[in-house]
Amino acid sequence: MTVARIYITLRKGIxxxxxxxxxxxxxxxxFDGVEDARQGxxxxxxxxxxxxxxxxxxxxxxMCQQLLANPVMEDYRVEMIG
Amino acid sequence: MTVARIYITLRKGIxxxxxxxxxxxxxxxxFDGVEDARQGxxxxxxxxxxxxxxxxxxxxxxMCQQLLANPVMEDYRVEMIG
Numbered sequence: 001m002t003v004a005r006i007y008i009t010l011r012k013g014i015x016x017x018x019x020x021x022x023x024x025x026x027x028x029x030x031f032d033g034v035e036d037a038r039q040g041x042x043x044x045x046x047x048x049x050x051x052x053x054x055x056x057x058x059x060x061x062x063m064c065q066q067l068l069a070n071p072v073m074e075d076y077r078v079e080m081i082g
Numbered sequence: 083m084t085v086a087r088i089y090i091t092l093r094k095g096i097x098x099x100x101x102x103x104x105x106x107x108x109x110x111x112x113f114d115g116v117e118d119a120r121q122g123x124x125x126x127x128x129x130x131x132x133x134x135x136x137x138x139x140x141x142x143x144x145m146c147q148q149l150l151a152n153p154v155m156e157d158y159r160v161e162m163i164g
Contacts (some may be wrong), residue, residue, distance in 0.1 A: 073126040
């Protein structure tokens with residue numbers, strides 16, 4: 001089985017209210033060193049073996065483009081693990 | 083400035099309906115190789131310099147325990163970048 005991790009984060013310059021709420025809450029708890037926080041998603045996929053590595057990477061790229069990320073607002077990074 | 087990334091994922095054995103929805107949607111789009119998907123969060127924190135690395139790690143650990151993760155249901159991993 002192949003495992004892939006996809007990290008999806010908002011692009012720079014896109015407002016991130018969830019991240020701002022996290023930063024505010026941390027400061028409220030006394031963690032004064034927090035300047036900024038941004039929140040994103042990780043999706044861990046288990047894939048059937050069979051397709052080669054190159055083919056799997058192409059498939060993962062397509063999954064991100066078609067469903068997992070919104071390429072207008074979000075950046076994504078694909079990482080394959082074993 | 084120090085940047086830290088915190089990865090928060092549901093523990094093994096905890097039902098992940100969001101992940102199941104992602105897996106189902108990917109299969110529906112024709113990505114038949116998808117066996118399972120699990121979804122988690124990434125939080126990227128920008129921290130003021132000043133505290134040493136060891137102190138910062140302790141602070142990050144506390145942030146996870148007190149606010150960012152639910153240690154009963156979630157695992158977290160802290161990664162410091164530059």
